[in-house]
Amino acid sequence: MAIGGKAVPLSFVAHALAVAGAVMVLVWCIYFLGGLAWEATNKALIFNLHPVLMLIGLVIIGGQAIMSYKSLPLRKEVKKVIHLVLHAIALILGIIGIYAAFKNHNESGIANLYSLHSWLGIVLISLYGIQWIYGFLVFFYPGGTLGLRSASLPWHVLFGLLVYVLVVGNAELGFLEKLTFLESSGLAKYGAEALLVNFTAIVTILYGVFVVMTALSQPPPEEDYGYSAI
Ligand code: HEM
Numbered sequence: 001m002a003i004g005g006k007a008v009p010l011s012f013v014a015h016a017l018a019v020a021g022a023v024m025v026l027v028w029c030i031y032f033l034g035g036l037a038w039e040a041t042n043k044a045l046i047f048n049l050h051p052v053l054m055l056i057g058l059v060i061i062g063g064q065a066i067m068s069y070k071s072l073p074l075r076k077e078v079k080k081v082i083h084l085v086l087h088a089i090a091l092i093l094g095i096i097g098i099y100a101a102f103k104n105h106n107e108s109g110i111a112n113l114y115s116l117h118s119w120l121g122i123v124l125i126s127l128y129g130i131q132w133i134y135g136f137l138v139f140f141y142p143g144g145t146l147g148l149r150s151a152s153l154p155w156h157v158l159f160g161l162l163v164y165v166l167v168v169g170n171a172e173l174g175f176l177e178k179l180t181f182l183e184s185s186g187l188a189k190y191g192a193e194a195l196l197v198n199f200t201a202i203v204t205i206l207y208g209v210f211v212v213m214t215a216l217s218q219p220p221p222e223e224d225y226g227y228s229a230i
């Protein structure tokens with residue numbers, strides 16, 4: 001499936017939203033929530049790694065990986081390597097981000113895996129890992145037969161977009177959950193921090209929308225990116 005819009009301008013909007021989202025989540029976790037740490041007596045600082053790594057890693061870098069086929073002025077074989085490496089980085093940062101949430105819970109005596117957000121989170125990171133391994137084996141190394149590759153591609157695209165959209169949705173549940181915790185401990189409902197978190201969540205949704213639109217839109221003509229004598 002493809003839509004009529006041009007991919008490159010759509011991807012520029014996505015890049016701008018990515019920068020905004022990354023800055024906003026860092027301002028929230030560092031300025032408002034006190035900073036990031038792997039080891040700390042204040043265990044909340046360990047939790048703060050979770051939103052930062054999930055948003056910048058899985059959502060933003062994962063989105064860049066998806067758009068790379070449509071947005072980069074490079075040859076297809078180069079874009080394939082960029083696609084798989086960016087997805088690997090997104091997956092690894094996502095796994096470290098989830099580990100940070102477990103580490104915070106374990107060191108603070110909080111139960112694990114009690115929320116819808118956490119259940120969906122485990123399912124989605126597993127599906128993301130399966131998608132990566134299948135993509136790697138079939139499209140890269142050792143590589144499937146031509147028949148398997150062409151039969152797999154539409155499923156790879158559909159499954160990849162579905163998992164990605166659900167990841168964005170789960171990040172929304174995460175923002176909502178954390179803000180609800182903070183508000184029930186006294187955070188002002190219309191204060192600067194509450195507004196920042198809600199707007200970060202809105203920027204995240206818009207980024208997801210532009211990633212999907214970029215993936216479904218028209219790539220630039222290949223010949224624009226051929227070799228040119230310099
Ligand atoms: C989009 C990718 C995300 C995934 C896959 C994900 C996954 C997870 C998982 C598996 C847990 C459970 C940890 C445990 O049981 O010890 C968790 C906890 C948590 N996450 Fe996320 N998360 C994501 C994004 C976010 C974001 C952006 C926030 C925003 C603040 C957030 C807020 C929370 C909170 C408050 C908890 C602790 C409460 C709970 O276990 O539900 N998450 N997350």
Ligand code: HEM
Pocket residue numbers: 066067069070080083084087128129131132133134135136137139140153156157158159160161163164214215216
């Ligand atoms: C979790 C990891 C992955 C996700 C979520 C994912 C998702 C996607 C999506 C959404 C597309 C469509 C992009 C577009 O049409 O612009 C795509 C295309 C593609 N992906 Fe992946 N992918 C992942 C991993 C991989 C890996 C590891 C490989 C191995 C090389 C791979 C190979 C490909 C190929 C060959 C295409 C087709 C590009 C084309 O000819 O249009 N993917 N992927």
